[in-house]
Amino acid sequence: MSKINTPKPVRGTQDIFGPEQEAFGHVVDTFERVRRLYNFRRAEMPVFEPTAVFARSLGETTDVVSKEMYTFDDRSGDSLTLRPEFTAGVVRAYLTNGWQQHAPLKLATHGPLFRYERPQKGRYRQFHQIDAEILGAGEPAADVELLVMADQLLKELGIDDGVTLHLNTLGDPESRAAWREALVAHFEKHRGDLSEDSQTRLDVNPLRILDSKDQRDRPIVDEAPIIDDSLTDEARIFFDKVTAGLDAAGVAWTRNARLVRGFDYYRHTAFEFITDRLGAQGTVLGGGRYDGLVEALGGPHTPSVGWAAGIERLAMLVGEREALAVDAVVIPLGEAAEMAANGIIADLRRHGVTADMAYRGNMKKRMKKANDAGASFAVIIGDDELANGKAAVKDLAAGTQSEVALEDIARKVSRVQ
């Protein structure tokens, strides 16, 4: 008598279908189109990697590594991790496949990523990103190209309204170290007035205090030194070239001296496209330059820059979309017609006509199916028509109907004449 319970989906995972999937697919399709315009090559990487790939590159102390990764031992006892981000795996692939020969290499990819986090709207344990990277390019032109591409992508998705590009520089290692020192000195002076979280940050990741949302931290953060005072001439020139390039390309941006990055490997350019329409999950696309990462994974000095964007968040901004309507729905009536319809619809599809078949229910039912599918035409084949080598083709928008020879149906219902 025990009832069989259907297993529940894993927390933080989602099944995407219907209008939501149409939006999701639209984001991916648009990304694929845009990345071709910029001549980025598509690459596929494994969903899991040796744990060391992420542990070394992201920094052992980051939250992602210390408490958010899906890490497990496989049957041979190797520690593997489901990728929590793209960049580390891309770099690993770059090194182990000898892709250095293609440098500067412009790569694009997309797919699922995994983080053990508290789910919220627009935040999942299995989530999806689109990703673009330029490996082996130390020139500011690479930063500019990526940012212009991101800007065009958001515009082509029609979601640039209310989205702002926040731009900052973290400088070269020398600048960053000097800035970090100045920041620590500043915050140490006010340690007692900082929030508990920021007191912890001061020991672990002092840069993070800058984007604290705690009101108690605001006045101290406002007085904190900005990196401009610590920038080397080289780093300043680099940043100036990036901003000048954006201006030349007509990309709007705003300087945000409080913008920092979560992972240790970032240098120079850091950026986020932030929307005011998604609450706490406002960052819709983010990235920066990671000149130190390839070395952290045992490779030669390879300056690189990249970004990633959450597909779910972009899809939410895009809004629900309807599936594309079919050109024709074939409605066979009677056994002989139903058999013949298999050949007729196959012929339509071979001619590039998007077609579906309504093989269930009475005539009314089948017409309704054609209507619901948004079909331009219903192709009705009864035994009478079949005997004459014809079909009744009804224009569903106009409501008109005419008899068409079987071999002419494809031409009649095709939208590309």
Place this chain on the structure above:
RNA sequence: GCGAUCGUAGCUCAGUUGGUUAGAGCGCCGGUUUGUGGUACCGGAGGUCGGGGGUUCGAGACCCCUCGAUCGCCCCA
């Protein structure tokens, strides 16, 4: 990991201070129309009230635990 709100048909939601067989709209199925859609009318199926325990004569409503979603924090796309 922390705080808060919520969880009733496939979907969106109603369900008076706990009180008989839990309702609506949409959707689905059937019919009015045995070969003609979008409209209309009629009828029907469909609910472990997230799950478990407790209080009570009696719980969808109250209490506890648990799972999940949502909104913040943390972190991040």
